[in-house]
Amino acid sequence: MIDWRDIKRGKTTDVYFLRTRKILGKLKKNPRVAMEISAERLPEGYSWAVFTGLEDVLRLLEGRPVDVYGLPEGSVFYPGEPVLTIEGRYREFGIYETAILGFLCQPSGIATKAARVKLAAGERIVLSFGARRMYPTIAPMIDRNAYIGGLDGVSVVKSAEVLGIEPKGTMPHALILIMGDTVKAAQAFDKYIEENVKRIVLVDTFSDEKFEALRVAEALGERLYAVRLDTPRSRRGDFRRIVEEVRWELDRHGFHHVKIFVSGGIDEYKIQELNDWVDAYGVGTAVSNAPVIDMSMDMVEVDGRPLAKKGKKSGKKKIFECECGMREVVPFEFETVICACGKKMKEKTEKLMENGKIIKPLPSIEELRERVKKEMKKCSL
Numbered sequence: 001m002i003d004w005r006d007i008k009r010g011k012t013t014d015v016y017f018l019r020t021r022k023i024l025g026k027l028k029k030n031p032r033v034a035m036e037i038s039a040e041r042l043p044e045g046y047s048w049a050v051f052t053g054l055e056d057v058l059r060l061l062e063g064r065p066v067d068v069y070g071l072p073e074g075s076v077f078y079p080g081e082p083v084l085t086i087e088g089r090y091r092e093f094g095i096y097e098t099a100i101l102g103f104l105c106q107p108s109g110i111a112t113k114a115a116r117v118k119l120a121a122g123e124r125i126v127l128s129f130g131a132r133r134m135y136p137t138i139a140p141m142i143d144r145n146a147y148i149g150g151l152d153g154v155s156v157v158k159s160a161e162v163l164g165i166e167p168k169g170t171m172p173h174a175l176i177l178i179m180g181d182t183v184k185a186a187q188a189f190d191k192y193i194e195e196n197v198k199r200i201v202l203v204d205t206f207s208d209e210k211f212e213a214l215r216v217a218e219a220l221g222e223r224l225y226a227v228r229l230d231t232p233r234s235r236r237g238d239f240r241r242i243v244e245e246v247r248w249e250l251d252r253h254g255f256h257h258v259k260i261f262v263s264g265g266i267d268e269y270k271i272q273e274l275n276d277w278v279d280a281y282g283v284g285t286a287v288s289n290a291p292v293i294d295m296s297m298d299m300v301e302v303d304g305r306p307l308a309k310k311g312k313k314s315g316k317k318k319i320f321e322c323e324c325g326m327r328e329v330v331p332f333e334f335e336t337v338i339c340a341c342g343k344k345m346k347e348k349t350e351k352l353m354e355n356g357k358i359i360k361p362l363p364s365i366e367e368l369r370e371r372v373k374k375e376m377k378k379c380s381l
């Protein structure tokens with residue numbers, strides 16, 4: 001199994017970078033270069049994305065003689081923007097290109113999808129349930145980015161431990177099938193599970209969701225927090241109608257306090273259909289298998305001269321943003337940029353590392369969540 005030391009040693013590089021390093025070594029060439037990371041386009045027609053994974057990149061480069069500039073982790077960015085620029089002697093960091101992009105592309109994809117899902121859900125609770133669709137060792141990475149992106153909790157115990165939060169979950173169909181009855185399963189759960197865990201009972205195992213919801217509500221009364229509907233697509237029919245009907249029956253019988261929790265095939269679009277009736281969601285594959293943000297790392301300067309491959313603008317760059325919302329990418333040496341609206345734009349690019357030293361303390365998970373939340377105010381689906 002690959003671990004952090006293998007990545008630091010450059011074992012996860014593409015072999016052509018090792019060959020390049022060998023050739024440059026033989027020729028005694030080691031120019032100072034600037035390499036820029038950006039995404040020319042975003043997946044699924046997104047107009048914005050959330051930048052995460054920076055902490056791992058900085059840890060990887062820590063101690064190497066390089067300078068790093070870019071957006072702070074948790075920033076929203078747009079196609080074509082230079083999210084990160086690394087400057088140093090090429091042989092000092094060139095072989096890390098594979099790992100650096102991997103640290104950014106998948107995490108940013110997950111955080112972006114999580115942010116979209118949360119944007120659709122608004123005040124409704126959304127939990128990350130998708131670790132089961134992915135290789136287990138990356139579960140904490142998936143959940144970290146789902147949580148930074150805005151989801152309200154994670155189900156995997158190890159992920160929660162890493163994030164310093166309590167894991168969240170309901171009950172599996174297995175418990176109900178073994179107990180043979182939804183109410184019996186609900187009562188056993190209520191009897192044996194800690195008081196601080198919310199009583200959320202699955203109501204789609206044996207019979208109609210509406211009748212099961214009422215039976216469980218009658219059995220648990222005030223102790224029932226929510227019912228969960230997780231009906232497979234093949235049996236679902238018009239899911240919005242089913243959820244609406246369950247809400248109606250619960251209210252009609254006086255169970256206004258019982259919330260409705262929905263999972264199974266949920267994404268930002270399904271949430272937009274269901275949000276009138278649903279109080280909380282479990283989101284799985286849509287987030288854990290989110291499309292990666294296709295970033296590339298391109299050389300833009302060699303020995304202080306602007307130089308880039310065709311199709312790529314040369315020279316180091318910075319991002320500026322105006323309070324009116326306009327953003328501009330300008331040459332690195334620009335100090336002030338005036339927006340078309342007449343206001344002075346604010347520089348978004350920060351110096352993150354100097355000669356291998358991380359400049360500012362890395363933000364906590366909660367600080368990252370706050371940044372994403374603040375940045376999301378300018379975003380829509």
Ligand SMILES: [Zn+2]
Binds near residue numbers: 326
């Ligand atoms: Zn402006």
